[in-house]
Each structure stands twice: as C-alpha cells, then as structure tokens.
C-alpha cells in the first residue's frame with residue numbers, strides 16, 4: 001500500500017452521521033489505572049491506536065495480564081505498584097508523550113532500573129518537565145542526552161508527598177505527579193494551571209482520596225495514597241480531538257451537515273468548539289449526558305459561508321491544545337487577520353506544530369506572521385488553492401497529516417501527503433470515515 005495520500009478533488013456535499021473512535025487521553029489513563037486496580041477491569045470502546053497499544057504493551061512488560069477481546073479489553077491488575085518484572089527492563093512509549101510521561105509517575109517505587117525509550121519524535125521532546133518534580137519524591141533518573149529519551153528510572157521505597165507547581169497548563173505533567181501520589185505517604189499537593197481534568201475525574205470515581213479546589217486560572221489538588229483501587233469497567237466516549245477534523249471538514253465543505261455521535265465534551269476540552277463558534281461555525285450540542293463525571297454529547301455541524309477572524313483568548317489555549325492546526329484552516333478562510341498567542345507549547349508536540357502550521361498555510365498562499373509563541377493568519381475568504389502541494393518530513397505527526405487531508409478536501413489544489421500511516425498513532429479509522437462520508441473523495 002502506498003504511503004502517500006494523493007487528493008485531487010474536494011469533498012462533495014454530504015449529510016451524514018458518524019462515530020469517531022475512543023478518546024486517547026481516557027484510553028491511556030484507563031489502561032494505566034486498571035493496571036493498579038485489584039482484579040479484572042474491562043474497557044469498552046478503547047481506542048485501538050499505536051499510542052494505546054504501546055500503553056498496553058508497557059503494562060504487560062511490567063507483569064500485568066491483558067486480554068484483548070472483540071468488544072472490550074480486559075486488564076487483570078495486582079493492585080497499586082503490583083508490577084512484576086525482571087532486571088534490565090525496557091519500556092517503549094513509541095510516539096506517545098502521554099504514555100512516556102504518565103508511566104514514570106507509576107514507577108516511582110521501582111526497585112530495579114527501568115529504561116524508557118520512544119520513537120524519533122518522542123526522543124526529541126522534553127522529559128525534564130516530569131523528571132524534575134518526580135525527583136522530589138526521591139526518584140533517580142539517568143539520561144543519555146540531557147532531558148531526552150532514552151532515560152532510566154530508579155525508584156525509591158520511601159516516597160513522601162510533595163508540593164508541586166504545574167505552570168505550563170500540561171495535563172501530562174499534572175497526571176504524572178498524580179499517579180506518583182498513589183505511592184507516596186502523606187499528601188501530595190499540586191497547584192496546576194488549568195488543563196484537561198480526566199485524571200481528577202477518574203480518581204474521584206475510583207474513590208482515591210482527592211480534593212480539588214478550583215480558581216479561575218489554577219486548580220489546587222490534594223491527593224492521599226489510597227489503600228487500594230477496585231477493578232472498574234469503563235466505556236470510553238468518542239475523542240473530541242479526532243472529531244475536530246470533521247467539525248472543520250463540515251464547516252468548510254459546501255452545503256453539508258454532519259452529526260458526530262457520543263463525543264466527550266469535557267469543559268476542559270471544549271476550546272475547539274468555543275473557538276470555532278466564535279469564528280462563525282455552526283455547531284450544536286445534542287443529547288448531553290453525564291458519564292462518571294465526564295460530559296458526553298452528540299455534535300451537529302453545518303457548513304458555514306461566513307467565517308470571521310479571531311483574536312483567540314489565551315485562556316482557551318490549553319482546552320484546544322491539540323486542535324490548533326485544524327483551527328488554523330478556519331482562520332485561513334476567515335475574513336480578517338486571526339491572532340493566536342502564548343502558544344509556545346505547540347512547538348513541544350509530536351512535531352513543532354506552530355512552525356508546521358505556518359509552513360502549510362504558506363504553501364497554501366496564506367500569509368502568516370510567526371514568532372516563537374504566536375501566529376497571525378491573514379485570512380482569504382475566497383481562498384481557492386490551485387497549485388500542487390507536497391507535505392513531507394513532518395516527523396510523522398498524526399495531526400499534521402490529518403490537518404493537511406482536511407485542507408486538501410476543502411480548499412482545492414493537488415496534494416501529496418506523505419506518511420499515511422502516521423494516523424495510526426491516534427486515529428486509525430480517519431481515512432475510512434472520510435470514505436464513508438464521500439466515497440469518491442479519496
């Protein structure tokens with residue numbers, strides 16, 4: 001199978017209903033927490049992507065039994081820190097920052113050294129953001145290249161709760177320390193800039209002693225070591241980050257309509273919907289319900305003819321952090337100049353995404369002003385790409401691939417998008433869903 005996706009035609013008018021796959025953040029958290037529970041937990045609608053499979057393989061290597069069945073995944077935990085493994089263990093986090101960072105939190109008591117490795121993209125990313133606070137528990141880290149993978153962790157038998165200020169708005173950093181708190185005596189107190197709160201909701205549901213006090217910018221989280229975690233079944237809702245590509249596809253398509261069923265619209269992930277609506281997208285939430293503290297909804301999107309630029313409020317950055325690339329496409333078609341600030345974290349992702357976003361917009365003849373943490377996008381409401389565009393060398397960043405595909409399907413031009421298999425990290429059924437929407441488009 002060719003690894004290059006060629007797109008020559010725009011998507012035709014459609015009116016469809018789809019379901020996207022399970023939320024990546026919740027899938028990885030379910031795997032890691034089920035590995036700490038006692039007995040059999042079942043995860044339904046678990047995202048079966050490379051990131052989640054890497055999480056499953058990691059806990060298997062740590063001696064946890066996992067059975068993948070047709071409709072669910074079963075994990076048989078041995079309780080908190082119930083890992084059993086031999087000397088010289090290596091865990092491969094592959095492309096997943098979430099896995100690489102969160103699992104370190106679970107390993108603070110490991111009596112033997114464990115090596116964590118990752119793929120080329122993950123090996124370029126910063127790990128000091130979690131190893132610095134984890135060291136405060138008494139854990140030791142050894143790097144080959146400072147702050148980068150591969151690294152080796154050696155745990156401690158006498159971890160005591162720490163105080164930690166998380167000021168990047170990173171849920172990975174916050175969650176890594178929260179998981180470490182499961183093995184620390186006393187209280188671990190975290191002051192965290194707002195970020196996705198799935199770990200907090202799961203801790204509450206699992207009756208892990210946790211207190212959360214919210215202020216406008218920060219959440220104050222206190223965690224005490226639980227006696228045990230009971231096995232738990234969990235139905236993973238659809239991923240809003242995967243849905244975002246289809247929200248933008250529909251907004252930019254002609255005269256179309258799409259209903260996305262059963263998506264997690266946790267307020268700490270809602271940034272994309274708030275931003276797109278401010279820019280003139282027609283998005284309605286239907287059938288809202290609660291599931292174990294998470295909010296779930298169907299999302300109805302209709303095409304929009306009139307899109308307007310945004311001066312994006314920085315408070316929304318963390319709740320839309322994985323969606324900016326595709327939001328930039330709306331800015332490219334909007335009337336006026338859009339401005340996105342304080343986004344240095346975007347360059348810390350699977351690829352330097354602020355740079356890549358700007359690069360792709362420029363290839364599409366959209367003018368941008370780029371700094372190290374901001375971008376201005378000069379929208380062209382009548383944008384019609386005529387030229388050939390080739391996208392390659394982007395460190396196989398799944399979201400760069402999907403953004404490019406949506407641009408090709410809505411804005412014209414002849415696109416060659418390399419490394420098709422990059423979607424396997426987060427959304428293996430992405431292209432199949434596009435074919436279901438319009439079988440002639442790909």
Ligand code: S3P
Pocket residue numbers: 024025026097098169170171172173175196321322345
């Ligand atoms: C994630 C947190 C975010 C996000 C990533 C998933 C998580 O990363 O970009 O895709 O599941 O905690 P940061 O914590 O680095 O912002």
